[in-house]
Structure formats: C-alpha cells, structure tokens
Amino acid sequence: MEQVITHQHPHRDDEASKMGMWLFLFTELLLFGGLFLVFSIYRYMNQKAFAAGGHELDVFIGTVNTIILITSSMTIAVSIAAIQQDKKKLSISLMVLTIFLAIIFLINKYFEWAHKFEHGLAPGTDSFLHLPKGEALFFLLYFFMTGLHALHVIAGSVFIGVIIFKVKNGTINSTNFVQHENAGLYWHLVDIIWIFLFPLFYLVH
C-alpha cells in the first residue's frame, strides 16, 4: 500500500499534542517541586519561625484569591465544552472572563506584596537580617514561590489570549480543539500549584 505524505504537516495527531502537553506539565511540576523541597527542608529546620511567618500573611486575601483561581479554572473548562458544541461566542466570553479573573488575582497579589514592602519586608534590604532566625527564609520563599507562580499566571493568560484569537479566526473549532484543551490543562496546573501554595504559606501554622 502506497501512502503519499506531504511533508509540511504530517497528519494531525491530537493524542500526540496532548501527550506533549502532559510531559511539559511534568516539567512544570518538577520546577515547583524543587521549591517545595526547599520549603519543606527549611520548614523542618525552622518550625516556629515558619509558623510565626504564616501568621503575618493575610488569610482573607489568600482565600479570596483561591476562590478566584478555582472559578477561573471552571470558566476555562466550560469554554472548552462550549467550543466542542460549536458555541463560539460563549467560548470566547468565558475565556475573556478567565483572563479577567487572572488579572484580579494579580492585582490582589500586588496589594499583598506592596503591603509587605511597606512593612520593610523587601528582599535585598537589610530588614531581613533583623528578623528572628528562619523567618527571613519564610518570606524569601514566599516572595520567590508566589512570584514564580504569578509569572505562570501571566504566561497562562497569554496562552489563553492566543487561543481566543485562534477561536475567533476559526483555526480552533468544534472539530479541532486540542490546543484549546492544552491551554485548559496549563491553566489547571497554575491553579493546582496555587492550591498547594495557599495552605503551605497561609494556613499551616
């Protein structure tokens, strides 16, 4: 049997692109995994200081942000269901809503950080040297881990932005939506990492 294959785009393989995405998510998990490892070791070494640090964080804003992110995970999931049923407009508005929620999340984060900076807790300043032993580590990890997470929120929003564009011009439609699903997977990852960050920093005392 002779098969003629044009080189530019071998057959479409949705299974392969999903697999690639999952593998990429593994790498993201391990990226944060390194940080969770550092967190647990330093926490083990400085139990009390980490508990004291946790009390300094605002549980209310943390909770609000958690609710925001979980909701945004839902909106992106529903937008995928919408495109599968060919409801283009609904799908786009749900994705816009997702990005909107992401922006709210980042604004909350900004206020939280600014508040810490006002109290003199800015990395690179001498203020950390005067904190009780170990508390400095808690806040440095807090800034580093939530900062890296915020970068992922931004990256995920850009990803979804690209999908909005592609849904608009019809590249993504009810028969070809694997990229949309991949964007959803990425967004869920961003969500799940927050689900671990939130209790570790805000709740465990």
Added chain:
Amino acid sequence: MSKERVALPTRGFFENKTKKGISSWIFTTDHKRIALLYLYSIAFFFLSAAILGILMKIELIAPGKTIMNASTYNKTFTLHGVIMIFLFIIPGIPAVFGNFILPLIIGAEDVAFPRINLLSWYFYVGGAILALSTLFFGEGTADTGWTFYAPYSVRTGTNVTQAVLAAFILGFSSILTGLNFLTTIHRMRAKGMDWFKMPLFVWATYATAWIQILATPVIGITLLMIVAERTLGIGLFDPSLGGDPILYQHLFWIYSHPAVYIMILPAMGVISEIIPVFTRRRIFGYKAIAYSSLAIAFVGYLVWGHHMFTAGMSGPSRVIFSILTFLVSIPSAVKIFNWLATMYKGSIDMQPPMLYAMGFIFLFMIGGLTGLLLGALATDTHLTDTAFVVGHFHYVMFGGTGFGFFAAMHYWFPKIYGRMYNIKRAKSAFWVIFVGFNILYFPMLIMGIMGLPRRYYDYLPQFQPLEILSTVGSWILFTGLIIMLVNIIKGMKSGLPAGDNPWKGTTLEWQTSSPPILENFKIMPEVTEGPYEYDNIK
C-alpha cells in the same frame, strides 16, 4: 589526490525547492536539517572548548605561572566546563543523531513536533550566545567552575548571572528535545514496530528523554535561585539569613548526576547499533540491554549524594549513597558484557565506527572502574577533588560519550551525506586520538593518587614529569582531532558516493536513499521482525 568529484545519484533533503540559501536552513522544520544545524554549532563549540583545554594544559607544563595567572586559569576551566557540558555533551548525541536518525530508524516522516524542534535549536543558540557574552564585559566569564557552587557563585564579581541564565535556557532546549522524542517514540513508530522490535538506539534515546524531562527542571529552579540571590537579594542559600549552602549542592546534583546519564546513555545506544552491524550477529541480550537503559535512568536519580561525601553529610546517608552508587554500575556492566558476548564468534570487521566503538568500551571501562574508587567512602576521602576525579570524568565523558559521538559520526556519515570519508585516514585518526587520549588523561589518574589537587594553576615540582607527559598527550590528541575533522569535511565535499547501505545494516534508516529524501521514505516501511536479523542479508 585531485580526484574528480563524483556526483551523487540523489541530493535528497539537501535539495530544497521552496526556500533558498540560509533561510532554507534557519527556518526549516525538517528534522534532518535541524540535526545538521546542531551538528555544525556543536562541532564549533567542541573545538573552542578543546582549545581552552589545550591552553590549560600548556599552563600546567611547568609549576608557577606559565601563560596565565590564577584567576584567568579559574575562568578558563569554568568556560571549558560550561561549554563542554552544556553545549557539547548534553545536547551532543540526542540533538544531532537523535534528531537525524531517530525518525528514520523508527520509520517516521519527522519528529512529533517539528516546530518545537526548531525552537529548541533557537534556545540552544540563544543560550550559547549568552554564555559567550560573559567574556566581553564586566569582570569576564564566571570563575566558579561549571558547578556554580554557592556561596562563592553568589559573591564573585564575575558574570555568573549570565552564565547561569545561559545554562537555564540550554536546559529548556534540552527539555523540549526530550519531550519531542518521547512523543515521537510513543506515537510515530512504523507499523509493526512494537516496543521490543525497536532498535536499541531508540531505547537509549527513550530513557534519556525521560531523564531530560524529569531532572532538568530541578536544575532550572536551582539556577533561578542563584539568579534571584544575585539580583533580587532572595538569599535562600545565604547563611546570614538562615539558608544552607549545602542545600544548593544537593539540588544541583539531583539534576547533574542524572545528567551524566543524559550524556552517556545515547552513546551506549550508538554502540549497541554499531556492534551487531560490524560483527554480523544479532545483538546478545536485547531485552537486558533495553531494560538496563531504563534501570540506569532510574537508579541514576538516587545517587547524587556521592558528589558530596566530604561536603558534610550524615554517616548513614553516605553509606546509602555509596551502596546505590555501586548498584548503578550493574546495568552498565550488563551492557558491556552483552556487547562482548555479541562479538564472540562474530565476523568482526574493524571499520572506523567499530574502532571507535572498541575505543568506547576500553575507555569507558577504565572510567567505570575508577568510578568505583570514587564511590567507595574510604578511598573517596583521599581522592576527592584531586586530578584523579578529572581523569575519571574525562575517561567516562570524553572516552565514553565523546568516542560514542565520533563512532556515530563515522557510522551514520554516509547516510547523512551520501558520501564516504577516506576509511584509511579515519582509522589512523582514530589511533592518534586514542593514543593521545591515554597519554593525556592516564597521568592525571596517577597524579591524583599522589595527591595533586584539581583546579589549581600551580603545583609542586615533583609532579612536573607527569604533567609534561600529559600536556604532550593533549597535543597528540588535538592533532588526531584535526586529522579526523579534515577527513570528515573532505568526505562531505568530495568523498565517493557511498550507496544507500554501505555497512549492510538492517535497521530502517538504511532502507531509504543516502542522503534521505525530504519525506524520509518513498513508501512508509513496515516491520515484521526484530532489528538485528542478519541471516536474511547476504
């Protein structure tokens, strides 16, 4: 010598009808062209770093300052290490021969994500430019060694931030390659090629790709922590803030030890392809070799502590890491014994690829056995941070992966270019390289046992005879490399047409034309038997 240049029957993928000139290369998504982009950039960096190595050996020809001062020496060995590790050995075989051969050998028309493949080369070039840019401003290139140990890497005024970011970007390139190969192997094998009909090079690439994906992010985040400490003051390894510099070493080696297997496994895969072809025998212990690749990949994760026996670790953890280290030598030995058993009673044909494969086995065995001395707690305490470690490392990495790379180059060269290099000259180049290699590195093992520390630009006078010997070895080795390179380049341009299957291999890449056509195969191949059935070939 001026023979007529014989035209090839087909120019294969070198012929491009839609794009012309350089843009047909740097915007290509063809895995074969991307492989060659990698090959030329990697060869360039290998030679640059080899020249740095020559300069270091010249500095060591006499005690005291010879051609450079201590701080220049520190920068030179750091740059040598960074280039060799991150720009040559880690991408090396996967990026060049993985890219070129993997789709052919499994009977696919390309990799699963051709555009991501090109992207990974862009990352590679970007990282390389960033790494080299450290030479030209501020206090120059990093002087920390390629390991970037905290706290020195945080305090030094040299351009560590750029070097570390370069390593981060190169890590990204490595991850994308791994991700691409895993998906390709899972999804794109030819009809009938089930897992245990895959050639062993594919198994090795598969295991490597898993390590690339699962280990590289850990170094990524560790290097970002160094950057954050240097630029933002997020001092997670700073003792004055309660941090622990030893934790950096742990995180670094959690990646960098598995990375050693990213470097060596593909080379083992190459050797497993070459030996059956040049002994005309089915590989002995196919499944054992396949599983041993996975075993090496798995156990390789659990041994990182052996880099830190003297850095401050509890007794029990040192013992455990030592035992695990010995354990990882078992699957490596399984491979060696299987290769030897394959050769037993085979009709061995000492063509250049086979010579390099033999060189690999010999040098890798010296490297492996000296590794046992470093894995044992008592001897390691004496040998750690001496020239012995340098010798061991070069026997494994250069004698192993480097020779594996050369073996692959000579083996697949006729497939890539459709021409053959001068076989006689290739053999003599091998012997010059092999002799030079041993004269260069074996004295290091002896000097290390005598107590010569590594990474010093100065030494006591009693080491001078061996240092001179070693330096002369570096010149011989370099001469051999030049002979090999010239021979390869000449073969590329004007070698005689090699035919589609000069070595009479049985794997799928030999079934298409040389050089392969753009779509790889005219008729997509189907597989009915294992990869090494020589009985059916005359």
